[in-house]
Amino acid sequence: MKKLLILSTALTAAAFAASAQEVTVMSWGGAYTQSQVEAYHKPFSAETGIKVVSVDADNPATPIKAMVEAGNVTIDVADVEYADAIRLCDEGLLEVIDPAILPAAPDGTPAMDDFLPGAVTDCAVTSIVFSTIFAYDTTKFPEGPTTIADFFDLEKFPGKRGMRKGAKANLEMALMADGVPAAEVYGILATPEGVDRAFAMLDKIKAETIWWEAGAQPPQLLADGEVAMTTAYNGRIFAAAAAEGKPFKTVWDGQVYEYDLFVIPKGAPNKDAALQFIAYSTDTQRLADQAKWISYGPGRKSSAPLVGLYQDGKTEMGPYMPTAAENLTNALPSSYEFWVDRDTELNEKFNAWLLK
Amino acid sequence: MADVTMDAPAARPELLRTADGMPLKAALAAASRRARIRAFLLVLPLLAFILITFVVPIGQMLSRSMINDQFSASMPAVGQWFADNPNAAPDEAAFAALASDLAGAAEARTIGEVGTRINYDVPGTRSLFTSTGRKAKTLAPPYRDALLAIDKDWDRPDLWATMRAASTPATTAFYQAALDRKLTPEGKYERADAGSRIYVTLFIRTFILSVVITGLCLLLGYPIAHLLAVLPLRHASLLMILVLLPFWTSLLVRTTSWMVLLQGQGVINNVLVSLGIIGDDGRLAMMYNQTGTIIAMTHILLPFMILPLYSVMKTIPPSYARAARSLGASSWTTFRRIYLPQTAPGIGAGGILVFILAVGYYITPALVGGADGTLISNQIAFHMQKSLNWSLAAALASMLLAAVLILYWAYDRLVGIDNMKLG
Numbered sequence: 001m002k003k004l005l006i007l008s009t010a011l012t013a014a015a016f017a018a019s020a021q022e023v024t025v026m027s028w029g030g031a032y033t034q035s036q037v038e039a040y041h042k043p044f045s046a047e048t049g050i051k052v053v054s055v056d057a058d059n060p061a062t063p064i065k066a067m068v069e070a071g072n073v074t075i076d077v078a079d080v081e082y083a084d085a086i087r088l089c090d091e092g093l094l095e096v097i098d099p100a101i102l103p104a105a106p107d108g109t110p111a112m113d114d115f116l117p118g119a120v121t122d123c124a125v126t127s128i129v130f131s132t133i134f135a136y137d138t139t140k141f142p143e144g145p146t147t148i149a150d151f152f153d154l155e156k157f158p159g160k161r162g163m164r165k166g167a168k169a170n171l172e173m174a175l176m177a178d179g180v181p182a183a184e185v186y187g188i189l190a191t192p193e194g195v196d197r198a199f200a201m202l203d204k205i206k207a208e209t210i211w212w213e214a215g216a217q218p219p220q221l222l223a224d225g226e227v228a229m230t231t232a233y234n235g236r237i238f239a240a241a242a243a244e245g246k247p248f249k250t251v252w253d254g255q256v257y258e259y260d261l262f263v264i265p266k267g268a269p270n271k272d273a274a275l276q277f278i279a280y281s282t283d284t285q286r287l288a289d290q291a292k293w294i295s296y297g298p299g300r301k302s303s304a305p306l307v308g309l310y311q312d313g314k315t316e317m318g319p320y321m322p323t324a325a326e327n328l329t330n331a332l333p334s335s336y337e338f339w340v341d342r343d344t345e346l347n348e349k350f351n352a353w354l355l356k
Numbered sequence: 357m358a359d360v361t362m363d364a365p366a367a368r369p370e371l372l373r374t375a376d377g378m379p380l381k382a383a384l385a386a387a388s389r390r391a392r393i394r395a396f397l398l399v400l401p402l403l404a405f406i407l408i409t410f411v412v413p414i415g416q417m418l419s420r421s422m423i424n425d426q427f428s429a430s431m432p433a434v435g436q437w438f439a440d441n442p443n444a445a446p447d448e449a450a451f452a453a454l455a456s457d458l459a460g461a462a463e464a465r466t467i468g469e470v471g472t473r474i475n476y477d478v479p480g481t482r483s484l485f486t487s488t489g490r491k492a493k494t495l496a497p498p499y500r501d502a503l504l505a506i507d508k509d510w511d512r513p514d515l516w517a518t519m520r521a522a523s524t525p526a527t528t529a530f531y532q533a534a535l536d537r538k539l540t541p542e543g544k545y546e547r548a549d550a551g552s553r554i555y556v557t558l559f560i561r562t563f564i565l566s567v568v569i570t571g572l573c574l575l576l577g578y579p580i581a582h583l584l585a586v587l588p589l590r591h592a593s594l595l596m597i598l599v600l601l602p603f604w605t606s607l608l609v610r611t612t613s614w615m616v617l618l619q620g621q622g623v624i625n626n627v628l629v630s631l632g633i634i635g636d637d638g639r640l641a642m643m644y645n646q647t648g649t650i651i652a653m654t655h656i657l658l659p660f661m662i663l664p665l666y667s668v669m670k671t672i673p674p675s676y677a678r679a680a681r682s683l684g685a686s687s688w689t690t691f692r693r694i695y696l697p698q699t700a701p702g703i704g705a706g707g708i709l710v711f712i713l714a715v716g717y718y719i720t721p722a723l724v725g726g727a728d729g730t731l732i733s734n735q736i737a738f739h740m741q742k743s744l745n746w747s748l749a750a751a752l753a754s755m756l757l758a759a760v761l762i763l764y765w766a767y768d769r770l771v772g773i774d775n776m777k778l779g
Binding site: 059062063065066087089090091092160166206209210211224225226337340341342343344345347348349351352353354355 | 471481742744
């Protein structure tokens with residue numbers, strides 16, 4: 001009897017300890033957060049008993065500095081862009097992640113060889129590859145635009161444009177629309193003349209452009225008829241078209257793709273659970289699962305063959321991935337080296353340009 | 357003076373005493389001291405609250421705008437060299453100090469902070485610091501050649517001028533940046549080139565838009581406040597609820613409602629198109645520009661104008677206006693000479709309230725302002741949240757605060773703050 005009592009007490013205590021554990025993950029909101037909840041959070045909680053709390057921000061990288069400096073870190077994991085991951089890591093605002101915690105691929109390939117090149121850094125682990133593309137409303141343009149130059153051509157395709165309020169990706173797309181081959185974009189953008197050239201291209205559509213800030217806005221702008229075409233994160237457009245049946249079409253020409261990574265802010269309250277979460281979420285199967293919910297490419301090579309159908313059970317996801325061969329004919333990998341350095345300068349230029 | 361008159365009777369042999377034999381003067385003083393202490397204890401929580409939530413943060417903001425040790429804290433040797441060699445061009449000793457600091461900062465993982473600080477003033481140098489930091493341990497004398505071998509940018513005079521400026525924590529660099537001025541290689545400040553001037557324009561725009569919004573609020577609010585003051589109570593309270601109802605509604609809800617109304621495919625445009633007043637291709641752009649900001653902010657700030665006006669108008673006896681009319685004044689003269697001057701305290705209070713709120717407005721211009729309808733507060737938010745240049749954000753905010761205080765002072769001199777009536 002006494003034994004039973006002790007056992008039951010111990011069990012209750014263990015159950016209590018497990019249920020008390022939780023990990024807070026900050027992401028980008030909308031369909032993207034939804035895909036992470038389905039592919040990572042739910043199975044993680046089911047398997048480990050650790051509760052996952054999901055919070056959203058326009059850009060999860062931005063609250064991290066404030067939290068760490070104030071000594072009041074309330075999140076354990078954040079989903080950030082590459083340049084931000086490098087910058088925050090250099091400034092000592094992130095925990096270092098030991099790559100040894102990452103599980104190997106099912107066929108035994110070590111994690112470091114399985115991830116795409118550069119996808120694991122000192123402080124960050126890639127989950128997906130996403131892309132900034134432009135999309136249009138097929139009811140407005142039945143014979144739709146096909147190249148990035150068309151986006152900047154108001155005569156051929158009249159109507160409002162939507163673009164992200166910031167320099168990144170916009171300047172690259174402007175140069176590609178001006179005929180610069182993808183491989184030369186950053187070389188040209190590093191010169192003052194190149195920056196002027198990009199802004200001159202943006203000047204063409206400036207009067208007709210609405211600037212968005214949150215990733216969930218562009219599909220909304222398209223749906224409201226506020227814009228005829230807009231730049232957007234590719235997964236958002238896919239989600240709106242596939243899940244809600246919106247007449248949106250993605251143009252892959254001139255896409256700018258990059259990694260999205262998980263990081264742990266310095267002083268995160270549940271660091272161990274956070275490490276466990278990252279290791280779990282970035283394993284081969286989980287990354288492949290996420291593609292079931294949104295059209296972002298997995299960060300591991302071994303996940304690619306496992307990518308199957310969309311959650312509706314009939315849409316083949318392969319062609320909607322930024323990394324699909326036919327989408328890469330004129331595509332630009334975003335350069336974090338460039339943006340880590342020039343982000344402040346070009347964004348100030350961009351803001352000054354907006355005011356003119 | 358009071359003491360003298362009190363002393364005079366005290367000189368008399370018969371001293372006034374309380375029932376328990378205490379001198380009356382001392383008893384009074386003790387009683388009033390107790391009352392004062394009690395009063396002070398009552399306001400103490402408020403005082404502490406204001407100190408903690410108002411004075412301390414503003415003080416921190418001011419200090420952050422003038423003191424930045426991102427560079428100096430991690431680069432002590434270079435700082436020492438700058439202090440020992442004022443106005444000297446960097447020599448081998450300077451490069452040696454730089455090399456040792458870079459290695460130290462890379463070790464302590466603060467090299468990014470150092471690079472970020474210099475990158476504010478010399479764009480494109482952040483990675484110069486981080487990449488050199490990674491190799492700094494392997495550097496060997498002569499350090500100048502070794503550093504230049506890694507990157508020839510280490511010889512740039514503007515880089516050294518900026519490092520010199522950043523080598524002491526106290527700096528005016530952020531105020532200079534907030535005034536669109538930049539550092540030259542000679543270490544002087546001059547106006548930035550046209551392509552990157554932004555803040556002065558924004559300050560001017562913020563003040564102009566705030567004046568316009570305040571004027572519109574006055575124009576719209578004055579008749580409503582008057583109506584509220586003269587209507588019979590039954591109707592007036594209904595009208596008052598209509599004024600207050602939006603006031604109680606969330607700011608975000610009101611702003612997004614305006615978005616629904618004003619957007620290109622929105623209610624107003626659709627009605628105008630269906631009435632045939634404008635063509636389908638001539639839809640009015642009322643949002644994502646200054647028009648949107650002015651419309652939405654005027655609506656949101658209107659109660660702040662109406663309420664002080666109403667409270668003043670309520671106290672004006674209608675007999676004054678009647679007296680003026682009976683003495684032969686026209687209705688316009690009555691309004692101009694009798695009614696308007698009496699409402700001046702309300703106009704002053706409402707005006708200053710709306711203006712100060714408008715100057716610091718943030719969320720509405722961010723949502724409906726688009727490119728040319730955003731205000732200085734949006735730029736402050738940008739530096740707080742996106743570029744993470746908190747010192748520049750603090751400098752901009754301090755300038756905004758100073759501008760408002762100057763206006764307040766000018767108002768006090770011209771109109772007199774005692775004349776203001778908030779309700």
